[in-house]
Amino acid sequence: MQGNTRQPLTADAWAEAALEIIAESGFDTVAVEPLARRLGVTKGSFYWHFANRQALVQAALEQWERRETDEVLARAAQERDPRKRLARLFREADGSRRAGRLYLALTGAIENHPIQIVVRRVMDHRVEFLRECYAAMGLSAGEAWQRAILAYSVFLGTLQLRRDAPEVIPAEDEFHEYMHFIGEMLIPGYTRELMRADGSTNS
Amino acid sequence: MQGNTRQPLTADAWAEAALEIIAESGFDTVAVEPLARRLGVTKGSFYWHFANRQALVQAALEQWERRETDEVLARAAQERDPRKRLARLFREADGSRRAGRLYLALTGAIENHPIQIVVRRVMDHRVEFLRECYAAMGLSAGEAWQRAILAYSVFLGTLQLRRDAPEVIPAEDEFHEYMHFIGEMLIPGYTRELMRADGSTNS
DNA sequence: TCTAGACCATACGCAAGCGTATGGCAACCT
DNA sequence: AGGTTGCCATACGCTTGCGTATGGTCTAGA
Numbered sequence: 001m002q003g004n005t006r007q008p009l010t011a012d013a014w015a016e017a018a019l020e021i022i023a024e025s026g027f028d029t030v031a032v033e034p035l036a037r038r039l040g041v042t043k044g045s046f047y048w049h050f051a052n053r054q055a056l057v058q059a060a061l062e063q064w065e066r067r068e069t070d071e072v073l074a075r076a077a078q079e080r081d082p083r084k085r086l087a088r089l090f091r092e093a094d095g096s097r098r099a100g101r102l103y104l105a106l107t108g109a110i111e112n113h114p115i116q117i118v119v120r121r122v123m124d125h126r127v128e129f130l131r132e133c134y135a136a137m138g139l140s141a142g143e144a145w146q147r148a149i150l151a152y153s154v155f156l157g158t159l160q161l162r163r164d165a166p167e168v169i170p171a172e173d174e175f176h177e178y179m180h181f182i183g184e185m186l187i188p189g190y191t192r193e194l195m196r197a198d199g200s201t202n203s
Numbered sequence: 204m205q206g207n208t209r210q211p212l213t214a215d216a217w218a219e220a221a222l223e224i225i226a227e228s229g230f231d232t233v234a235v236e237p238l239a240r241r242l243g244v245t246k247g248s249f250y251w252h253f254a255n256r257q258a259l260v261q262a263a264l265e266q267w268e269r270r271e272t273d274e275v276l277a278r279a280a281q282e283r284d285p286r287k288r289l290a291r292l293f294r295e296a297d298g299s300r301r302a303g304r305l306y307l308a309l310t311g312a313i314e315n316h317p318i319q320i321v322v323r324r325v326m327d328h329r330v331e332f333l334r335e336c337y338a339a340m341g342l343s344a345g346e347a348w349q350r351a352i353l354a355y356s357v358f359l360g361t362l363q364l365r366r367d368a369p370e371v372i373p374a375e376d377e378f379h380e381y382m383h384f385i386g387e388m389l390i391p392g393y394t395r396e397l398m399r400a401d402g403s404t405n406s
Numbered sequence: 407t408c409t410a411g412a413c414c415a416t417a418c419g420c421a422a423g424c425g426t427a428t429g430g431c432a433a434c435c436t
Numbered sequence: 437a438g439g440t441t442g443c444c445a446t447a448c449g450c451t452t453g454c455g456t457a458t459g460g461t462c463t464a465g466a
Contacts, residue, residue, distance in 0.1 A: 028229075107363060108311025108312065111228050116367070119368075123367060123368040124371060127368075145373070149371065149372060150384070153357050153359075153363075154353065155360065156363045157356030157359035157361075157363075164319070164322055165326040165327060165330075170348070181353070182353065
């Protein structure tokens with residue numbers, strides 16, 4: 001059936017597949033044997049690459065944390081204007097559906113201790129990043145905290161709403177309106193031009 | 204060890220215990236045999252009350268939905284002023300820690316279809332309730348929708364933040380300040396008196 | 407060609423959980 | 437007293453997944 005010339009699997013490929021499963025059907029459905037079947041091999045392969053199931057989870061979490069912090073925040077940090085940084089974050093958060101599902105799936109298994117560690121670290125980084133954005137806009141320390149926490153709460157809640165009850169968020173057009181509404185609420189001095197990809201203000 | 208005169212268990216008691224487990228350690232840790240051990244009986248008891256594990260889940264979900272919608276929303280609906288209704292909702296949402304954990308644990312297992320049904324229904328009810336509050340304040344239909352979705356997103360996100368990274372939400376005093384901040388952001392025409400339990404405005 | 411190592415299959419023992427079958431026991435009715 | 441019914445214990449077979457042990461194959465290098 002699979003006539004391709006089997007190139008050997010790497011540990012990263014296993015971790016990647018594990019993240020795939022987590023995003024699809026939750027963390028605790030990550031099992032060695034089904035995963036092996038999915039990859040077209042058997043357990044024998046798995047236990048050559050990993051000591052046990054926990055090691056796979058660890059590798060998957062490390063891969064996730066790397067992608068999540070390094071890529072997302074690093075790209076947003078290029079933007080000079082803090083308002084544009086925020087707008088860009090909101091835009092990208094709306095984008096990658098798969099990343100959102102994966103994030104929620106991980107927090108959904110927060111009773112697992114390794115997951116708890118990593119999720120908390122990622123959250124801290126992101127809230128701190130938001131706080132710095134608001135602080136750079138001249139807000140006081142207390143206000144920056146409040147705004148950062150509120151903004152991240154909105155992010156988390158929107159993720160969950162879109163996953164669990166997508167029909168309450170009307171349609172494409174209204175959603176774009178809603179994004180502007182969020183911008184007005186969360187970014188002091190918001191203008192609609194901030195949400196444009198190029199970020200041109202032509203004032 | 205348990206010297207009490209064993210009064211027989213009811214199906215509701217099993218469902219209640221199942222919800223307890225879900226709130227503690229997640230949905231998929233609900234297993235018949237451990238649950239029986241926890242209640243001091245064996246499987247024999249369980250399979251007298253329920254046909255199978257799925258029936259237990261169903262009963263637990265029904266019990267949860269009843270409590271969640273009937274009790275919470277019905278009490279809030281007594282408040283006449285829509286602004287006070289909203290403030291009361293926010294206050295109570297902050298309160299019951301256990302209910303929040305349970306809610307998140309259920310949404311964390313949303314890939315389970317029965318759970319998906321019930322969670323979606325509860326979400327719809329709540330968002331609709333919020334929307335009516337905003338509409339009663341004179342907002343347009345579109346604005347009421349946007350506000351309702353935003354408010355519910357903040358609710359969900361705050362729940363998750365408090366569970367997964369409680370240290371980012373500073374302390375008791377600052378949190379009360381933060382609650383007022385949320386009130387100002389989410390309730391047009393907010394005054395601090397709205398958050399008082401008695402709701403007195405003494406204007 | 408011989409060998410070592412990378413990669414994987416197969417087969418086994420073990421534990422946990424589901425569901426069933428059946429028996430026990432107390433309360434209550436008649 | 438005998439029978440019925442509600443509630444539970446015990447014992448069994450089955451499945452799934454974990455981890456181990458061991459052997460096979462393919463390739464690169466000496």
